[in-house]
């Protein structure tokens with residue numbers, strides 16, 4: 001398929017594409033000569049980003065909320081959902097901390113935060129159905145799990161949530177950009193994601209999408225002057241006029257939408273994914289994952305993440321059968337210019353569109369060359 005250009009980065013931090021680097025360089029140059037920044041850019045730059053994200057996830061441009069992280073979107077939900085003492089939020093044991101922390105302060109209000117321990121560690125529709133109680137108001141879960149590489153089935157889990165009047169809130173940070181999603185066709189009530197992983201954006205980026213009916217029920221309100229003045233007057237230099245406009249989802253955008261460096265660079269990255277075709281990107285990534293799994297010397301290494309789709313993601317977890325050697329394997333690959341992640345003591349490979357079959361071959365070739373513990377003299 002040849003999507004990749006080749007990279008030793010098969011790890012947690014995705015490189016910024018060249019087109020994004022060019023765009024951000026231009027944005028930096030404009031800030032060096034700020035008279036070049038046009039007033040229209042204050043509305044156009046965030047809108048272009050929303051358009052690209054909306055196209056990628058199957059949502060209307062007006063419904064995309066710009067954040068600065070995954071946590072930003074989850075926090076909007078945790079603070080805004082109409083929850084009362086006695087209500088229950090379900091999370092999944094072992095989920096990434098970003099999915100968990102935003103809910104913890106709700107305990108002060110008497111909201112119960114319960115972590116499910118599904119059999120085998122992977123949440124299924126059946127396991128969820130068995131856990132729901134009359135107090136359950138929401139399930140918040142990652143789509144792809146950072147520490148296990150497991151992907152959950154949004155369609156069947158969302159269906160159970162819908163049947164029981166439970167909101168289904170999804171953290172897509174480890175999947176959006178690596179696989180297609182169409183929010184118009186899924187029983188998902190909210191999707192949040194960071195921008196710096198599979199979406200190849202800069203740090204301090206993220207988005208949220210909240211189903212309009214749910215968004216309108218949020219009890220948390222915030223108001224940003226620029227959003228409201230642009231919506232009400234079409235410009236933003238009115239002194240003495242402070243009308244709250246009807247701005248819909250934009251009311252929840254992170255403050256300072258004139259984030260020219262990050263937003264313009266991230267737009268370029270998202271457009272690159274769209275132009276490559278997210279189905280093609282997903283197929284390319286999965287081909288590399290398959291190559292990695294097929295090439296693994298399973299006498300020496302054990303595959304910990306799912307071997308097959310649909311539970312398989314683009315996060316491939318492997319451990320040396322002598323687990324205490326993982327750290328030195330990681331260091332060895334690093335020295336050879338192959339950047340993988342060491343997570344919870346295990347080795348994690350996460351190939352993406354810039355990687356090639358040669359990158360995977362190189363990593364596999366290096367894997368058996370593990371420094372063995374020195375033999376004790378007899």
Ligand SMILES: Cc1ncc(COP(=O)(O)O)c(C=O)c1O
Nearest residue numbers: 069070071096098146173174194
């Ligand atoms: C599943 C998941 N969610 C979220 C994040 C990051 O959270 P935030 O964007 O809030 O920093 C990560 C990793 O950094 C992750 O793996």
